[in-house]
Structure formats: structure tokens, C-alpha cells
Amino acid sequence: MFLDLKDISFKYDGTGQYVLKDFNLQAAKGEIVSIIGLSGSGKSTVIRLIAGLEVPNAGTITVNNRIVADKTTFVPPEKRRIGMVFQDYALFPHLTVYSNIAFGLSEMPKRERQVRIDRLLALINMSEYKDRYPYQLSGGQQQRVAVARALAPNPDLLLMDEPFSNIDCELKQKMRMEIRTILKAESVTCIFVTHDKSDVEDLSERTITIVPALMPSVC
Numbered sequence: 001m002f003l004d005l006k007d008i009s010f011k012y013d014g015t016g017q018y019v020l021k022d023f024n025l026q027a028a029k030g031e032i033v034s035i036i037g038l039s040g041s042g043k044s045t046v047i048r049l050i051a052g053l054e055v056p057n058a059g060t061i062t063v064n065n066r067i068v069a070d071k072t073t074f075v076p077p078e079k080r081r082i083g084m085v086f087q088d089y090a091l092f093p094h095l096t097v098y099s100n101i102a103f104g105l106s107e108m109p110k111r112e113r114q115v116r117i118d119r120l121l122a123l124i125n126m127s128e129y130k131d132r133y134p135y136q137l138s139g140g141q142q143q144r145v146a147v148a149r150a151l152a153p154n155p156d157l158l159l160m161d162e163p164f165s166n167i168d169c170e171l172k173q174k175m176r177m178e179i180r181t182i183l184k185a186e187s188v189t190c191i192f193v194t195h196d197k198s199d200v201e202d203l204s205e206r207t208i209t210i211v212p213a214l215m216p217s218v219c
């Protein structure tokens with residue numbers, strides 16, 4: 001399997017409770033998988049573990065036949081060939097839209113880089129905004145740039161945590177379709193967390209529901 005989380009257990013430092021216990025998830029190359037579940041069930045934690053922002057207490061994470069986390073191995077986030085889009089989309093404030101998207105492309109020949117960025121700008125419907133800075137954009141526009149920036153270096157895996165939460169309905173639908181087309185064209189595996197049923201229906205091919213490792217004693 002292209003992505004394989006095997007028997008992952010995890011608890012945050014300073015807490016006694018496991019968020020995940022013997023959790024398993026697999027995805028094939030190019031597959032788009034959504035993760036749903038109750039608030040606090042551990043959806044974002046799964047994304048953070050795959051990204052390398054948290055270290056599992058037990059279990060093995062494999063991406064593209066390479067172990068990135070187990071008892072003895074830990075590959076840092078920047079070495080995992082993973083694109084990430086989080087709710088707070090954290091763009092570089094001192095860089096324009098164009099330069100934000102270009103950030104991970106320094107190795108690419110200039111002409112090829114321009115073509116790639118122009119294509120991504122068109123995808124997010126923001127070609128006219130390429131010289132603006134993040135503070136000159138709406139929340140939804142910043143989010144779209146974050147998606148383009150994550151896809152630019154052609155990652156093995158795209159992780160998204162509530163990526164469309166600030167985008168209006170009409171654009172959201174268009175973006176889902178376009179992102180799906182790009183992911184399919186480039187065979188990028190994508191795991192995303194959402195609360196939105198339409199995201200699940202329009203974008204994902206398979207859905208995983210996270211069940212809390214420990215159910216609260218009082219409901």
C-alpha cells in the first residue's frame with residue numbers, strides 16, 4: 001500500500017488518555033480518502049502523525065514504501081514529500097502569492113516553474129492576484145493559495161485538514177472538482193479531514209470514520 005498506518009497508538013504528552021489505539025489506515029497510490037468522525041475523535045491527530053508533526057507511541061507509518069515513523073525511525077516533515085493544507089493555512093506573510101506558490105520549486109528550471117505556477121494560479125482562480133501579499137487577501141483566497149502551494153512541488157501525498165472551511169459554496173464546488181482533476185492527473189494520494197458531507201460526496205473515493213479510542217464516561 002502506498003500509505004500504511006499500522007497499529008498506531010498515540011497520546012499527547014501530559015495526558016493520560018490515548019487518542020488513537022491500534023489505529024490502522026491504508027490508501028493506494030492516487031486514492032482520495034476522507035476522514036470523518038465526532039469532534040475530538042482524533043481526525044486532526046491522524047493528519048499530524050502522517051505529516052510528522054507528532055510522533056506515534058507505537059506502530060509504523062509507511063509512505064511510498066519508506067518507513068517514516070516506527071520505534072527506531074523518524075523522518076522529519078520536510079523530508080516526507082508531503083503537501084499540507086491546514087485550517088490556518090499559514091502563508092509566508094512577506095512573500096507574494098506567486099512567491100508563496102514558488103516556495104518549494106527552487107530546483108525546477110525557471111520556464112517549467114512559471115508554467116506550473118500559472119497553471120496553479122488558474123486552478124485557484126487567482127491569476128490576477130499573483131503580486132498581492134497574504135494580508136491583502138480574504139481568508140478564502142489565502143486558503144486557495146495554500147492549496148496551490150501544497151500541490152506545487154508535486155508531492156507524493158496531500159494532507160488537508162478542513163481545507164474548504166472558509167470558501168463560499170459555489171467556489172468550493174468548483175475547487176473540489178478541479179482539485180480532484182489535478183490529483184487524478186498527477187496520481188497524488190490525498191487524505192483529508194472534513195465535517196462537510198459535500199466534500200465527502202464530491203471529492204473522496206473512500207471514507208474512514210474515526211471512533212474515539214476511549215469513549216467519554218459521561219455522554
Ligand SMILES: Nc1ncnc2c1ncn2[C@@H]1O[C@H](COP(=O)(O)OP(=O)(O)OP(=O)(O)O)[C@@H](O)[C@H]1O
Pocket residue numbers: 012013015019037038039040041042043044045046
Ligand atoms: N496539543 C494537544 N495536547 C493535548 N491534547 C490534545 C492536543 N491536541 C488535541 N488534543 C486532544 O486530542 C483529542 C483529538 O483531537 P483532534 O484535534 O485530533 O480531534 P478532531 O477529531 O480533529 O476534532 P475536531 O473535529 O473538533 O477538529 C481531543 O480530545 C483533543 O482535546
